[in-house]
Amino acid sequence: MNINGDPKTAAAGSEKIIRLLASSLLPTRHGEFRIHVYQPVDETVEHVALVKGDVAGKDGVLVRVHSECLTGDVLGSMRCDCGEQLDAAMAKIAEAGEGMILYLRGHEGRGIGLANKIRAYQLQDQGQDTVEANLALGLPVDTRDYEVAARILSHLGVKSIRLMTNNPRKMNKLADYGVVVNERIPVITPHTPHNIGYLRTKQQKLGHMFDFE
């Protein structure tokens, strides 16, 4: 499919409609990607597809669906594994020569937003875990929705994916929106004293698959 940066729309009926707002080449430390910016109609949030190679019409495309994490992805926070996972996923795609990162905005803090995530960190410093802290703030544990990711994959003509994640629920949520997930590829990053508690809680309470041995 020819993506040239002209605004286009994808999906119809009761599905969320997305527009392609802009595209460009993006040289990165993991080589050259193509960046596409998408926006659901009637929403202001902009999402990113970072694509390497020609993925249209392909099966088993290597995909990382990544939730925005300003502290981890941009600031190098070691409280979580987000930044390292993003880097590892880009490296794997670069090595494979084909694949994509779907960078979902509005997912910050598993959907509660940046300020609330930082409030949750304060509670975590007082002994609560990442799940308890959200609940103590009167907020849901995880409100993330993956319809935009499904619509972008469809717009880019991807037929099926190999999903880089430790979160089986993410696979199921994407499948609910019609994404064919052939395989789950773990994205394991080294644990540190700063994030080991967070990773253990993800494993024990949120269903993430890690092997700490």
Ligand SMILES: Nc1nc2c(ncn2[C@@H]2O[C@H](COP(=O)(O)OP(=O)(O)OP(=O)(O)O)[C@@H](O)[C@H]2O)c(=O)[nH]1
């Ligand atoms: N509320 C809250 N959100 C967090 C915390 N640490 C990281 N996050 C957010 O969690 C999101 C990433 O979700 P994770 O549960 O780490 O991972 P995942 O996307 O479900 O699964 P993977 O594909 O394996 O990474 C990002 O939006 C982060 O901002 C935290 O302590 N509290």
